[in-house]
Amino acid sequence: MxxxxxxxxxxxxxVFFYYCGYFSQPIIEASAxxxxxxxxxxNLAYKIQRRVLGAFIEMAQNIVHYSAESxxxxxxxxxxVRFGTLAIAQTDLGIRLTCSNPVDTSTAQRxxxxxxxxxxxxxxxxxxxxxxxxxAEEGEAGSKGGGIGLLTIAxxxxxxxxxxxxxAPNSPDLKIFQxxxxx
Amino acid sequence: xxxxxxxxxxQTPTVDFRFSEHFxxxxxxxxxxxxxxxxxxxxxxxxxxxxASSEPVNVExxxxxxxxxxxxMIFKLGGILNKAAEHRSVxxxxxxxxxxxxxxxxxxxxxxxxxxxxxxxVEVAL
Numbered sequence: 347m348x349x350x351x352x353x354x355x356x357x358x359x360x361v362f363f364y365y366c367g368y369f370s371q372p373i374i375e376a377s378a379x380x381x382x383x384x385x386x387x388x389n390l391a392y393k394i395q396r397r398v399l400g401a402f403i404e405m406a407q408n409i410v411h412y413s414a415e416s417x418x419x420x421x422x423x424x425x426x427v428r429f430g431t432l433a434i435a436q437t438d439l440g441i442r443l444t445c446s447n448p449v450d451t452s453t454a455q456r457x458x459x460x461x462x463x464x465x466x467x468x469x470x471x472x473x474x475x476x477x478x479x480x481x482a483e484e485g486e487a488g489s490k491g492g493g494i495g496l497l498t499i500a501x502x503x504x505x506x507x508x509x510x511x512x513x514a515p516n517s518p519d520l521k522i523f524q525x526x527x528x529x
Numbered sequence: 530x531x532x533x534x535x536x537x538x539x540q541t542p543t544v545d546f547r548f549s550e551h552f553x554x555x556x557x558x559x560x561x562x563x564x565x566x567x568x569x570x571x572x573x574x575x576x577x578x579x580x581a582s583s584e585p586v587n588v589e590x591x592x593x594x595x596x597x598x599x600x601x602m603i604f605k606l607g608g609i610l611n612k613a614a615e616h617r618s619v620x621x622x623x624x625x626x627x628x629x630x631x632x633x634x635x636x637x638x639x640x641x642x643x644x645x646x647x648x649x650x651v652e653v654a655l
Contacts, residue, residue, distance in 0.1 A: 371562040375539050378560075392628040392655055396594070400631060403560050403596050410562065424563060480604055480638060498597040502631075 564598035614645035
């Protein structure tokens with residue numbers, strides 16, 4: 347595929363942000379600035395701008411915290427750098443954010459169980475689950491932030507969130523986790 | 530105990546805890562890589578301050594964006610303030626930008642759970 351092909355493909359699908367690579371906190375801050383600027387220029391309602399930015403930051407920080415492909419020591423508690431992808435596109439239904447990252451098989455199973463339920467919940471059920479999780483004393487096992495990241499993403503969505511867990515090419519111990527939300 | 534002043538950054542809020550004046554303010558955005566590391570010492574300091582005094586306290590939150598982990602830590606801070614508010618006056622001026630549903634919702638959660646705090650919700654334009 348030539349650069350022109352890629353640019354045309356992106357334009358055809360109205361993708362206005364695509365990053366495939368290592369994510370870190372500084373990269374997230376800079377990308378958030380770029381996305382913020384773009385959304386301001388589009389004159390979108392503040393409410394929508396906030397939802398897009400919120401979903402982006404949650405998704406990107408999930409990659410930094412949980413992706414199985416880590417440049418830094420996986421036990422590091424800070425300044426982590428991990429691999430993932432994030433795409434943002436304008437669709438007829440709204441702005442669609444899609445993220446993906448490799449995960450180990452036990453994480454894949456945990457995510458599958460959690461998201462199988464979450465993707466079937468109504469908005470009101472999601473909001474209620476969020477309120478409960480906000481008040482929970484401890485986050486769930488394995489959580490680095492309190493356990494309400496996925497609920498936060500789902501709460502902002504205008505349609506049921508979509509996810510996929512796929513085999514990772516060349517890595518039998520890994521799966522690729524992909525999540526999409528439309529705001 | 531000493532006042533805490535931490536200038537804000539793009540991803541952490543300005544912390545202006547004037548314990549000596551019984552005034553605590555948090556403003557800006559909060560999406561640090563590790564919200565627990567950032568907020569836990571601050572929440573602990575507020576808890577220690579409240580345990581050591583019985584003066585009325587004025588608090589102000591002017592928060593423009595919080596990631597999910599920061600939201601949870603701020604909610605916990607609300608719990609600390611509410612517990613103290615059972616025994617002395619705790620006033621919270623909660624600023625919300627119009628159309629900022631996420632901060633509005635957090636305000637609603639505070640009001641639902643933290644009935645001892647005297648709230649003042651202030652809506653500001655962008």
